[in-house]
Amino acid sequence: QASQEELKAAYRRLCMLYHPDKHRDPELKTQAERLFNLVHQAYEVLSDPQTRAIYDIYGRRGLEMEGWEVVERKRTPAEIREEFERLQREREERRLQQRTNPKGTISVGIDATDLFDRYDEEYEDVPGSSFPHIEINKMHISQSIEAPLTATDTAILSGNLSTQNGNGGGSINLALRRVTSAKGWGELEFGAGDLQGPLFGLKIFRNLTPRCFITTNCALQFSSRGVRPGLTTVLARNLDKNTMGYLQWRWGIQSAMNTSIVRDTKTSHFTMALQLGIPHSFMMVSYQHKFQDEDQTRVKGSLKAGFFGTIVEYGAERKISRHSVLGATVSVGVPQGVSLKIKLNRASQTYFFPVHLTDQLLPSAVFYATVGPLVIYFAMHRLIIKPYLRAQKERELEKQRESTASDILQKKQEAEAAVRLMQESVRRIIEAEEARMGLIVVNAWYGKFVNDNSRKNEKVKVIDVTVPLQCLVKDSKLILTEASKAGLPGFYDPCVGEEKSLKVLYQFRGVLHQVMSADNEALRIPKQSHRIDADG
Numbered sequence: 001q002a003s004q005e006e007l008k009a010a011y012r013r014l015c016m017l018y019h020p021d022k023h024r025d026p027e028l029k030t031q032a033e034r035l036f037n038l039v040h041q042a043y044e045v046l047s048d049p050q051t052r053a054i055y056d057i058y059g060r061r062g063l064e065m066e067g068w069e070v071v072e073r074k075r076t077p078a079e080i081r082e083e084f085e086r087l088q089r090e091r092e093e094r095r096l097q098q099r100t101n102p103k104g105t106i107s108v109g110i111d112a113t114d115l116f117d118r119y120d121e122e123y124e125d126v127p128g129s130s131f132p133h134i135e136i137n138k139m140h141i142s143q144s145i146e147a148p149l150t151a152t153d154t155a156i157l158s159g160n161l162s163t164q165n166g167n168g169g170g171s172i173n174l175a176l177r178r179v180t181s182a183k184g185w186g187e188l189e190f191g192a193g194d195l196q197g198p199l200f201g202l203k204i205f206r207n208l209t210p211r212c213f214i215t216t217n218c219a220l221q222f223s224s225r226g227v228r229p230g231l232t233t234v235l236a237r238n239l240d241k242n243t244m245g246y247l248q249w250r251w252g253i254q255s256a257m258n259t260s261i262v263r264d265t266k267t268s269h270f271t272m273a274l275q276l277g278i279p280h281s282f283m284m285v286s287y288q289h290k291f292q293d294e295d296q297t298r299v300k301g302s303l304k305a306g307f308f309g310t311i312v313e314y315g316a317e318r319k320i321s322r323h324s325v326l327g328a329t330v331s332v333g334v335p336q337g338v339s340l341k342i343k344l345n346r347a348s349q350t351y352f353f354p355v356h357l358t359d360q361l362l363p364s365a366v367f368y369a370t371v372g373p374l375v376i377y378f379a380m381h382r383l384i385i386k387p388y389l390r391a392q393k394e395r396e397l398e399k400q401r402e403s404t405a406s407d408i409l410q411k412k413q414e415a416e417a418a419v420r421l422m423q424e425s426v427r428r429i430i431e432a433e434e435a436r437m438g439l440i441v442v443n444a445w446y447g448k449f450v451n452d453n454s455r456k457n458e459k460v461k462v463i464d465v466t467v468p469l470q471c472l473v474k475d476s477k478l479i480l481t482e483a484s485k486a487g488l489p490g491f492y493d494p495c496v497g498e499e500k501s502l503k504v505l506y507q508f509r510g511v512l513h514q515v516m517s518a519d520n521e522a523l524r525i526p527k528q529s530h531r532i533d534a535d536g
Contacts, residue, residue, distance in 0.1 A: 156175040199220070202218045216231075231250070232249070244262045272284070296318070300315055315328050317343070340354075436476065446494070
């Protein structure tokens with residue numbers, strides 16, 4: 001993002017620093033020539049808008065290639081062809097994944113009521129009665145994919161299989177969706193199953209205003225009992241930036257009217273709903289708090305009361321890997337009893353395990369449903385998940401180090417050569433700064449620092465950058481922009497792929513100051529807040 005004037009100023013400064021005629025020592029002169037040529041090449045690239053754009057996107061390799069594809073030219077023709085085909089396959093797979101948009105759900109219902117409701121006295125003599133009987137009493141599997149046909153038409157194929165207590169069935173559906181305009185779309189649905197007859201449906205979506213839309217869904221279900229029509233209409237409106245209001249009317253087998261308000265912010269999600277219908281009428285309130293941590297932890301609670309009884313639910317979910325989120329919810333209701341619901345979201349796939357613990361409100365069932373998942377999660381996180389993620393990160397870092405080893409070695413040699421060439425300029429800068437009681441860098445380190453006791457076994461990886469930083473001081477000021485400091489003259493990356501910081505101990509007006517800055521954080525010194533308290 002540097003302007004042409006800033007590029008010219010930096011180019012002139014580095015040319016004066018690395019100009020071969022300024023160094024008499026043959027070894028330093030050779031190193032200066034090499035760095036001077038690199039600076040000149042860099043300026044030629046960055047001063048031309050077209051080559052600068054190519055470099056910003058593809059890096060140095062992009063400047064050496066003709067066409068859009070970037071493949072290392074040092075490889076043999078066979079290796080280049082293999083690399084091209086591999087990249088093409090990966091692009092096609094990513095494109096197919098994005099185009100088909102597969103979604104799936106697997107639900108396994110578990111009946112564990114024998115853990116808390118047992119007939120011990122009557123069945124003491126029955127073989128195997130000493131062990132609780134836990135069984136899978138229902139399963140459900142559903143999958144859907146999308147296939148874009150044209151820019152406006154999409155085909156959606158979905159299917160599901162369900163079984164409960166030994167009885168089951170399935171269905172398959174095909175939907176054709178067409179985007180009619182920027183304000184709406186329509187969808188035709190056809191379905192059939194072994195338990196129900198053919199299904200024909202029509203869904204229409206339309207934006208009425210920029211803040212309001214309506215969705216209507218009509219369906220005809222054919223069965224041995226005749227034709228069963230159904231109609232659902234939803235009207236929604238943005239009440240403010242974070243709040244939506246919904247009105248729903250459903251007519252058919254389970255007719256109902258429903259209204260709800262949903263407020264979603266960066267730190268919370270709130271829902272309130274009221275339904276009047278046949279056979280169920282209820283009122284529901286739920287709240288979810290979103291913690292702003294790395295694992296995206298969320299805790300939630302809800303209360304639902306109606307003709308069917310009352311249900312209280314509470315739970316939490318947390319990100320356990322890059323694409324996986326694990327959650328658990330405890331459901332306590334009258335007359336439903338106590339259940340534990342475990343859910344794992346892996347990319348676009350959902351795995352759901354509802355475990356029914358008891359039909360009664362037993363404190364022991366509530367306790368174990370709450371404490372059990374927490375103990376198991378923290379044990380698995382400490383013994384399995386955390387070591388696995390650490391090992392995976394180490395493998396990725398090792399692979400990255402191996403692939404960049406030659407480049408890092410070259411950067412290190414260039415940085416060391418640059419530091420030797422800076423010595424004379426730094427000596428003059430220090431003399432000028434001492435004369436005016438200005439900015440003198442006492443010590444500076446760049447790399448990975450370990451200050452946390454939990455990471456005391458990790459190795460500190462830092463390099464001394466006192467000379468390069470002092471060389472950047474101008475008029476008692478040092479200004480670094482928001483970019484990785486590994487690219488500064490005299491710097492290199494001592495720990496590829498790991499978090500890095502810059503720690504500076506400097507003197508200004510005869511007083512010691514100290515500051516630590518993240519790798520990509522802008523830094524401006526001196527500052528009063530960096531001053532070291534003499535009493536401390």
